[in-house]
Amino acid sequence: MVAIGLTIFIGFSSLCYLLHRKGKAKATALLLFNQTTNRAKRRKMDKKMSEEVQLYSFESLAIATNNFSLGNKLGEGGFGPVYKGKLPDGQEVAIKRLSTSSGQGLLEFKNEILLIAKLQHTKLVRLLGYCTQGEERILVYEYMHNKSLDFFLFDTNKKEQINWGTRFRIIEGVAQGLLYLHKYSRLTVVHRDLKASNILLDSDMNPKISDFGMARIFGQQESEANTKRIVGTHGYMSPEYALRGIVSTKTDVFSFGVLLLEIVSGKKNNSCYDSEHPLNLIGLAWELWREERALELIDATLIESCSRDEVMRCIHVGLLCVQDYAKDRPSMSTVVSMLTNESRQPPPPPERPGFFIERGDQQAQISEEVERYSINGLSISELKAR
Incomplete structure (x- = not known):
């Protein structure tokens, strides 16, 4: 009787172990699938962004603004400071450097860029490009000579x-x-x-x-x-x-x-x-x-x-x-x-x-x-x- 009970216990334990392993494997597979899907979505979003607006390196924007100097600063809002910059081709731009405290994540930032890029009208300020390097979130706009x-x-x-x-x-x-x-x-x-x-x-x-x-x-x-x-x-x-x-x-x-x-x-x-x-x-x-x-x-x-x-x-x-x-x-x-x-x-x-x-x-x-x-x-x- 004890032997039968022990056999049932071992069998039940083995079943639980196998189910646990199967569930863990399924969860791992699902996690890998989601990660692969998210990477694919990110690549698709990045490709779409590159078609809509230009991607700038942080180094190029630092040079354009004299390393984000006070002399180039145009103003500051809740999102962060705005600087006047000059690109290598001589074009003047307004560069908005989002503060880390803005709370905006990379995905939200990229979504916003895609949405703004779709707005094209002579009475709207034009978005020229962006930068996402490390923790940096930067927007590059056309420069308006007479401020606000x-x-x-x-x-x-x-x-x-x-x-x-x-x-x-x-x-x-x-x-x-x-x-x-x-x-x-x-x-x-x-x-x-x-x-x-x-x-x-x-x-x-x-x-x-x-x-x-x-x-x-x-x-x-x-x-x-x-x-x-x-x-x-x-x-x-x-x-x-x-x-x-x-x-x-x-x-x-x-x-x-x-x-x-x-x-x-x-x-x-x-x-x-x-x-x-x-x-x-x-x-x-x-x-x-x-x-x-x-x-x-x-x-x-x-x-x-x-x-x-x-x-x-x-x-x-x-x-x-x-x-x-x-x-x-x-x-x-x-x-x-x-x-x-x-x-x-x-x-x-x-x-x-x-x-x-x-x-x-x-x-x-x-x-x-x-x-x-x-x-x-x-x-x-x-x-x-x-």
């Missing part, structure tokens, strides 16, 4: 260099760039961080939208999405995005409305105006519009060069873009039609806009809520391909 819009717009000594004709051209150019992203590109793209510092200016002061690190890509059947990661810049985020994480093309429309009012006025939205009552720029524009004094919003340096009809049209469109509810904001195609005066129907009158500071506890509370949910600066990408 905020460099002129919010500087009392430089704002006179951009007269009304230039500002209106910038407004139209940014609108065309956004319309392409929302409607005409191969991907439906929501920028999510449209602001004056992300509008770069070429040697002729033509605008180009930059910094797609936070862009959200939508599928063909998608019109909006929900995210728990709220990224963007305080003062430019729409109410539904800042408070509930709802992203759509109307998120960019709100930001464009803020930018439009800033270009007209030369004022920042996240500052307070009016000595008697705390008003941000949206609140100031609304109060002046409601009191039929909208032209008082205009930057004093533009009085001589502006077209009053164009200014009024821009303020009107700006207020429509910053409406509280996304459904009440126009699409970018409608915005372009209104700005170019091609729309057959007169624009509807704006209602009270969203997210402005005025007297009263309710608006102060909303302002605090925005601050709590917003991030003043840049963050890593959140991309979803079509």
Whole structure:
């Protein structure tokens, strides 16, 4: 009886051992298969990237920027510093060196490059190439000689260099760039961080939208999405995005409305105006519009060069873009039609806009809520391909 029990025990143990070995072998085979598949995917991605944009060595970019010297530094965002560089053929470029703290992995970085490379429009800054060497993650863009819009717009000594004709051209150019992203590109793209510092200016002061690190890509059947990661810049985020994480093309429309009012006025939205009552720029524009004094919003340096009809049209469109509810904001195609005066129907009158500071506890509370949910600066990408 003991012998039978022992035999059964040994048999069962042997079976378990064989099954364990078989399971281990299967797991090893599966691991090897996955590693082989991942390597194949990486090779395919690298091949596709080499076809889309140029791969630069770290050494060549270090030489181009004088070893990333302070003298070549153009600025710095949440992703890391940007340097001016000069390639061996004499071409000037902007080189963005991502900081190791950005949290972006190699796969996400390469995905982003492939997505950005597909965006081709005269009003978007062009990606020329990249570098992935060791821990380095570097993007190489075309160089824009006149820096960013905020460099002129919010500087009392430089704002006179951009007269009304230039500002209106910038407004139209940014609108065309956004319309392409929302409607005409191969991907439906929501920028999510449209602001004056992300509008770069070429040697002729033509605008180009930059910094797609936070862009959200939508599928063909998608019109909006929900995210728990709220990224963007305080003062430019729409109410539904800042408070509930709802992203759509109307998120960019709100930001464009803020930018439009800033270009007209030369004022920042996240500052307070009016000595008697705390008003941000949206609140100031609304109060002046409601009191039929909208032209008082205009930057004093533009009085001589502006077209009053164009200014009024821009303020009107700006207020429509910053409406509280996304459904009440126009699409970018409608915005372009209104700005170019091609729309057959007169624009509807704006209602009270969203997210402005005025007297009263309710608006102060909303302002605090925005601050709590917003991030003043840049963050890593959140991309979803079509």
